[in-house]
Amino acid sequence: xxxxxxxxxxxxxxxxxxxxxxxxxxxxxxxxxxxxxxxxxxxxxxxxxxxxxxxxxxxxxxxxxxxxxxxxxxxxxxxxxxxxxxxxxxxxxxxxxxxxxxxxxxxxxxxxxxxxxxxxxxxxxxxxxxxxxxxxxxxxxxxxxxxxxxxxxxxxxxxxxxxxxxxxxxxxxxxxxxxxxxxxxxxxxxxxxxxxxxxxxxxxxxxxx
Amino acid sequence: xxxxxxxxxxxxxxxxxxxxxxxxxxxxxxxxxxxxxxxxxxxxxxxxxxxxxxxxxxxxxxxxxxxxxxxxxxxxxxxxxxxxxxxxxxxxxxxxxxxxxxxxxxxxxxxxxxxxxxxxxxxxxxxxxxxxxxxxxxxxxxxxxxxxxxxxxxxxxxxxxxxxxxxxxxxxxxxxxxxxxxxxxxxxxxxxxxxxxxxxxxxxxxxxx
DNA sequence: CTCTTTCTATGGTGATTGCCATAGTATGGC
DNA sequence: GCCATACTATGGCAATCACCATAGAAAGAG
Numbered sequence: 001x002x003x004x005x006x007x008x009x010x011x012x013x014x015x016x017x018x019x020x021x022x023x024x025x026x027x028x029x030x031x032x033x034x035x036x037x038x039x040x041x042x043x044x045x046x047x048x049x050x051x052x053x054x055x056x057x058x059x060x061x062x063x064x065x066x067x068x069x070x071x072x073x074x075x076x077x078x079x080x081x082x083x084x085x086x087x088x089x090x091x092x093x094x095x096x097x098x099x100x101x102x103x104x105x106x107x108x109x110x111x112x113x114x115x116x117x118x119x120x121x122x123x124x125x126x127x128x129x130x131x132x133x134x135x136x137x138x139x140x141x142x143x144x145x146x147x148x149x150x151x152x153x154x155x156x157x158x159x160x161x162x163x164x165x166x167x168x169x170x171x172x173x174x175x176x177x178x179x180x181x182x183x184x185x186x187x188x189x190x191x192x193x194x195x196x197x198x199x200x201x202x203x204x205x206x207x208x209x
Numbered sequence: 210x211x212x213x214x215x216x217x218x219x220x221x222x223x224x225x226x227x228x229x230x231x232x233x234x235x236x237x238x239x240x241x242x243x244x245x246x247x248x249x250x251x252x253x254x255x256x257x258x259x260x261x262x263x264x265x266x267x268x269x270x271x272x273x274x275x276x277x278x279x280x281x282x283x284x285x286x287x288x289x290x291x292x293x294x295x296x297x298x299x300x301x302x303x304x305x306x307x308x309x310x311x312x313x314x315x316x317x318x319x320x321x322x323x324x325x326x327x328x329x330x331x332x333x334x335x336x337x338x339x340x341x342x343x344x345x346x347x348x349x350x351x352x353x354x355x356x357x358x359x360x361x362x363x364x365x366x367x368x369x370x371x372x373x374x375x376x377x378x379x380x381x382x383x384x385x386x387x388x389x390x391x392x393x394x395x396x397x398x399x400x401x402x403x404x405x406x407x408x409x410x411x412x413x414x415x416x417x418x
Numbered sequence: 419c420t421c422t423t424t425c426t427a428t429g430g431t432g433a434t435t436g437c438c439a440t441a442g443t444a445t446g447g448c
Numbered sequence: 449g450c451c452a453t454a455c456t457a458t459g460g461c462a463a464t465c466a467c468c469a470t471a472g473a474a475a476g477a478g
Binding site: 041138141168174176195 | 247251329333337339347350354376378380391395400407412
């Protein structure tokens, strides 16, 4: 009977029959990938449908609100994944700020290398095309940053940082990560992540001796 | 006789009559502004021409290679301006790393506030749409980052940093600035720049006592 | 079987995209 | 007056954009 996963996100579908195909999930995954590589406006629905192998006839059945809805679900997935990664690293480095930061840089760098430096950050790409986004989508992008920062803040608190210092350090880390993605894509090298790691080492090596 | 400025950039035009109108320069300025707000693909030539007040009939006379050439000249202007700002701050804070960093954050934050958080960084916006860019344009974007980083590296060297530390610190600063722009646009607040400034203060206050 | 729901095929809409060919005007040098 | 250069107007190109109306297939529930 092949139970499909297809998380169906919180939008629409309060009940009804379970999914019968994975066309919907594949469309979201492909959209996320293309939006990260090319940007939102530069990616047409045609390309998403083609590359996902989804049938052309049922797009507006799965996504009645069109491209905007597709982007909403794509960013929901993206943010969820990003948060999971951060939580995981945080759990593995509890109480150790330096190790946490190093692992975050390392993980992001590895992700970029794995994609041959093609993938940008979906939140950043959408943020750079704000006028093309409706209020709902904009809000989700903003929330993605807030949520990410909160997790990191929480970790630093667990390292004994004062609340103020934990929060400003977390914000700085998020900003550095975003900028590093942009630069790494151009340089096609994880060098910028290593530079950030070095600077962090110097920072804590001196501050916490 | 109204001498026009119209810098004409290094592309095309090795000689010939001087410019007679400012339509060309205005098109470049408008393109830079719209690309920063909306992105490259999301900005149509129609909108650029309309908002710049330039005549519709002469666009391909001024820019024979079309939108790509327009973007090239826009980023040349943008990078030149950014470098001038950095050089200026560097000159005003010679030998003082902390003061330099603070002024850089302050200047970027003020620029964002002044535009009501509408403007992104042109280099970043273009970098997020790499597949839409030709090799020439991609190269210019990359050079913009390299040049910016070099100026900052130079300043840190002048503060007594070792070459390696000057260069990694400069790279980290550039990355943080880029990320901060993205976040500030979403939060509509210069808070992220203040967070970065605080973290920097802690860094140097401890490291250089 | 019937009925409901899920999903897809077809074929199209009008608008906008970047680009360009052709022709014509304006102006300054000689 | 003549001519070269700087610039503009007009009209249209093929392609793509997001979107949708209509119809029907597929399949599980009763």
